[in-house]
Amino acid sequence: MLKIFNSLKKHRQLILFVMDFIFWNISYYLSFAINQGGFMPLQPSLFIMGLVVANVCFTAAFLLFRLYDKLWRYADIEDFFNTAIASLSASLAFMIIMMIIGRVETSLALNSQMYVTFSMMATLFAMLFRIIYRLNKILERRNLKGKARKRLLIIGAGEGALSVLSELSKTPGNEYIPVCIVDDDKEKLHRKISGVPVAGTTYEIPRLCYELGIEVILFTISQISVADKKRILDTCADTHLEVKIIPNIYNLMTSGVPITSSIRQVEVEDLLGREPVVFDTEKYGSYIVGQTVLVTGGGGSIGSELCRQIANLKPKHLIILDIYENNAYDIQQELIRKHGSDLSFEVQIASVRDKKKLEHIFSSHNIDVVFHAAAHKHVPLMETNPEEAVKNNVFGTLKLAEVADKYHVRNFVQISTDKAVNPTNIMGASKRICEMIIQLMGKKSKTNFVAVRFGNVLGSNGSVIPLFKEQIRTGGPVTVTHPDIIRYFMTIPEAVSLVLTAGGIAKGGEIFILDMGEPVKIKVLAENLIRLSGFKPHEDIKIEYTGLRPGEKLYEELLLNEEGITKTDNKKIYIGKPIEFDTENFFSHLAILYDAAQHNDKDRVESLIADIVPTFKHARNTSNTLPPPEDEE
Numbered sequence: 001m002l003k004i005f006n007s008l009k010k011h012r013q014l015i016l017f018v019m020d021f022i023f024w025n026i027s028y029y030l031s032f033a034i035n036q037g038g039f040m041p042l043q044p045s046l047f048i049m050g051l052v053v054a055n056v057c058f059t060a061a062f063l064l065f066r067l068y069d070k071l072w073r074y075a076d077i078e079d080f081f082n083t084a085i086a087s088l089s090a091s092l093a094f095m096i097i098m099m100i101i102g103r104v105e106t107s108l109a110l111n112s113q114m115y116v117t118f119s120m121m122a123t124l125f126a127m128l129f130r131i132i133y134r135l136n137k138i139l140e141r142r143n144l145k146g147k148a149r150k151r152l153l154i155i156g157a158g159e160g161a162l163s164v165l166s167e168l169s170k171t172p173g174n175e176y177i178p179v180c181i182v183d184d185d186k187e188k189l190h191r192k193i194s195g196v197p198v199a200g201t202t203y204e205i206p207r208l209c210y211e212l213g214i215e216v217i218l219f220t221i222s223q224i225s226v227a228d229k230k231r232i233l234d235t236c237a238d239t240h241l242e243v244k245i246i247p248n249i250y251n252l253m254t255s256g257v258p259i260t261s262s263i264r265q266v267e268v269e270d271l272l273g274r275e276p277v278v279f280d281t282e283k284y285g286s287y288i289v290g291q292t293v294l295v296t297g298g299g300g301s302i303g304s305e306l307c308r309q310i311a312n313l314k315p316k317h318l319i320i321l322d323i324y325e326n327n328a329y330d331i332q333q334e335l336i337r338k339h340g341s342d343l344s345f346e347v348q349i350a351s352v353r354d355k356k357k358l359e360h361i362f363s364s365h366n367i368d369v370v371f372h373a374a375a376h377k378h379v380p381l382m383e384t385n386p387e388e389a390v391k392n393n394v395f396g397t398l399k400l401a402e403v404a405d406k407y408h409v410r411n412f413v414q415i416s417t418d419k420a421v422n423p424t425n426i427m428g429a430s431k432r433i434c435e436m437i438i439q440l441m442g443k444k445s446k447t448n449f450v451a452v453r454f455g456n457v458l459g460s461n462g463s464v465i466p467l468f469k470e471q472i473r474t475g476g477p478v479t480v481t482h483p484d485i486i487r488y489f490m491t492i493p494e495a496v497s498l499v500l501t502a503g504g505i506a507k508g509g510e511i512f513i514l515d516m517g518e519p520v521k522i523k524v525l526a527e528n529l530i531r532l533s534g535f536k537p538h539e540d541i542k543i544e545y546t547g548l549r550p551g552e553k554l555y556e557e558l559l560l561n562e563e564g565i566t567k568t569d570n571k572k573i574y575i576g577k578p579i580e581f582d583t584e585n586f587f588s589h590l591a592i593l594y595d596a597a598q599h600n601d602k603d604r605v606e607s608l609i610a611d612i613v614p615t616f617k618h619a620r621n622t623s624n625t626l627p628p629p630e631d632e633e
Contacts, residue, residue, distance in 0.1 A: 013068040017059075023125035024058045025051065031118035049101070054094050058122065061090035080127060087126045091119030150215040152176040153208060155232060157183035157191075157198045160220030160246055165194040179212050202232050209239045216534075219245040233532070242534030284504030285313050287411055292367050294319040296352055296400065297374030299327025302415055305496040306371050307331055311343050318345035319365060322374070325349050352396035355403065362407040369503065370404050372397060373415045375431070380549045382427040386605045390597040393430040398437050398590070405445040413503045414438045414451040416511070421453070424619040429609045432616070435511055436586065439578055442509025450506040452499045453576070454514040456487050468526055472533050476541035478526045481548050486519040501570055515572040586612065 028051055062068065065086035095115040154161045161181055168174050180199035183189070188198045200208055208214065217236050221229075236243045293310050297303035298320030304327070307320055318335075322328040328347045335343055350357045352374050361367075375393050376382055382389040397414065404412050416435050419428030435451045442449035456464075471478045495514065502512040527537040535541045548554070566575040589612045596604040610616050 016068055017062075019129060020058070020062060020126060021055065023129060024055060024122055027121035027125055028054050028118055031114055031121055034117055035114040050094075050098060053097050053101075054090075054118070054122075057093040057097065058087070058090040061086045061093065065089075080130065083126055083130060084123060087123035088119065091115070091122060094118070149175055149177045151179045151213055153179060153205070153212070153214040153217050154181045154196070155183075155202060155205070155217065155219045155236075156221035157181045157185065157188045157193055158221065160222060162193055164218065164220060164246070165196060169194065176216065176218075179214060180208060182208065202235065205232075205235050206239050209241060214239075214241060217241055217243045219243065222246075234528075237528050237531040240531050240534070240536045243532040280501070281313060284501045287504055288313045288315055288369060288500070290314070290316050291369055291410075292317040292319070292365055293369045293371070294321060294361070294365075294367050295371045295373060296321045297372075297415075298322050298347075299324055299329075299331050300373060301492055302496060302499075303371075303373040304331040304334075305492045306373060306499065307335065307345075309493070309496055309500060310371075311335055311339055311345070316344065317365070318343065319348060319361065319367070320345065321348045321350055321352075321361070323349065323351045351392075352400045353391060355399040358400060358403045362403050362409075367404075367407065367409050369411045369413075370400070370409050371413045371415070371499070371503070372400055375415070375434075377417070377427060379419070379425050379427050382430070383425060386426040386602050386609070387597040387600045389426050389430040390593060390605055390609070393427070394433045394437070394590070395594060395597070397434040401437060401441045401449065405441060405447050409447050411503050411506055412438075412441075412447050412449045413499060413506070414449070415499065416451045416453040418453060418455040422615045422617070423613065424617055426606065426609065426618075429613045429616040429618075432613050433590075433609070436581065436612075439509055439511070440583055440586070445508075448506045448508040450502060450508065450510045450512060452502045452512045452514065454490060454495055454498070456489050464522065465529075468529050472530055472535070472541055477544040478530065478537075478541060479544050479546050480522050480526055481546055482554060483523050483545055485522045485548070485554050487522060489520055490514070498570075498573060502573055505568055505570070505573070509578060511576040511578070512568075513574045513576050515574070 032047055032050070065082055067083060067086055098115070154164065165178055168176060168178060178194075178196045180197055181193060182200050182202050182205055183198055184201045184203075189200070191198050199212075205217070209217070217239065219229075219232070219236070224232075233243065288310055293315045295303050295306050295310065295318070298307050299322040303320075303322065307318065308331075310318055320328055320331060328349060332345075332347050335345060348357075348361055350361070352358065352372075374396065376385075376389050401412060414434060417428065417431050419425065420432035420435055421428075423429040423432055435453070438449045438451045441447070468478055498514045502510075502514075506512075523543070526543055530537040530541045530543075533541075537543060566577065568575060589608060593605065593608040593612065596608055606618065610618070
């Protein structure tokens with residue numbers, strides 16, 4: 001039965017035409033019978049001639065007005081008006097033709113009463129058929145109200161809300177029933193949009209949700225300040241209801257994507273209250289346009305986003321270097337789909353540890369800019385594999401920097417981390433050594449060597465956010481290492497935009513520090529994610545504290561105690577004051593460290609790292625406390 005139904009849907013236009021054809025002929029027959037006072041044609045030749053002319057005229061008119069291209073379940077007044085005009089036009093053409101025929105052959109002439117009767121009946125049947133079909137679809141949707149549908153509160157009485165309501169009304173199987181709208185524009189209060197009342201302001205969301213039995217909240221405002229958006233979403237979180245959001249409504253309308261299909265869960269990015277960071281291409285992008293750019297770790301979360309944004313800047317050639325072929329393949333295919341032959345690029349499967357392969361790549365390409373994102377970044381894994389952190393992070397960076405210097409690369413940008421500041425783990429300490437390498441290379445090389453230091457990025461490989469979402473999806477518990485742990489967060493595109501900006505203002509030897517905004521308490525982050533998923537934290541979804549992992553801090557820092565900061569012309573980027581250290585002693589220790597790492601001597605590796613990085617205080621089961629609060633003036 002389902003196959004028959006689907007088959008009928010595919011031939012909707014043909015079925016509609018057949019129904020119209022039947023109604024034209026019924027109308028003609030009835031009008032002919034009324035005109036002659038009986039149901040048996042007294043003049044068969046006249047009857048057949050008129051029938052043929054009527055069908056030709058109506059078929060031509062209905063095709064000309066494209067009535068079979070419309071979806072009548074969504075028909076509006078304009079569509080019904082067009083149907084009436086098409087039917088009347090066909091009737092007029094029929095009358096003119098029959099009058100001409102009647103003058104030529106008077107025996108085939110029809111009277112004017114027949115014309116008018118046929119015209120009225122044909123128009124009536126065409127309209128009535130479509131009205132009944134449209135009403136049937138409306139009744140079907142209304143009958144669905146008895147089914148289990150979620151009661152929806154919409155935030156914003158603008159274009160977003162109108163588009164959502166319109167699409168919900170046209171989608172019989174949708175899971176929502178709009179109950180009310182809230183908006184802070186007082187002129188819109190107590191009015192209706194598509195029959196749904198604007199019942200209050202955003203400050204009244206908790207009350208309305210309680211009184212009206214709301215189950216889902218939908219945020220539809222696109223033009224809103226970050227502060228107001230955060231305030232409203234925080235209010236929504238207090239209701240413990242599921243909260244969803246629609247992306248930019250204008251982009252959706254121009255893309256042709258159905259509005260309801262783009263409704264998504266509220267993400268952490270929506271909760272941070274940060275102004276979005278956008279790379280100023282004209283001001284900072286000239287060092288990439290028309291240049292050959294190499295990205296190491298190009299398949300990773302940061303590296304792949306670097307490739308995406310660099311590809312948009314029209315480089316001469318892009319080289320994606322990664323040891324993990326699956327990630328490299330993914331970004332390769334993405335760039336092919338998006339840019340096709342407009343982007344010249346290649347993928348090199350290689351390790352930054354392999355200096356001979358690096359030499360081959362640099363010698364065969366005139367590389368202008370290097371972004372070094374390849375690194376082992378997972379803190380607990382590097383605690384048990386310190387020699388691998390040294391081999392990859394420290395000496396991979398050193399080898400790449402030496403080759404870049406040898407082949408006269410113009411800019412070299414090292415991706416660093418806030419974990420390099422007063423490190424308590426091997427990974428952070430290894431990245432601090434990388435910063436020291438960059439600082440020394442910047443002093444002696446014509447290449448502009450710089451490092452860019454920032455905190456956690458949302459959604460990166462190993463990030464806590466995807467873990468929280470999966471734990472919530474499976475019913476919990478959500479695991480947090482410590483109730484007081486805090487972190488800085490930034491989205492991947494934001495971080496990469498600032499990395500590209502830093503590369504554009506680099507002069508050599510700087511350690512750039514990104515403004516990460518306000519730190520976020522991980523416990524609060526987890527609680528908000530639970531609330532916005534429609535659950536109550538500690539009740540519906542438990543939060544378990546598992547204890548700090550080996551080498552993990554309660555808080556991260558962006559500056560060493562010895563460092564000061566200098567402003568740049570970009571308000572979100574600062575320069576850390578270089579810390580002087582003994583160059584000769586540093587390189588002699590590196591040589592010993594290299595030997596220890598090659599012999600996989602973990603204890604010796606750790607001891608040597610502590611000698612090289614004076615601020616390294618290893619905390620295997622760290623319980624470092626939060627910094628004391630600043631004195632209030």
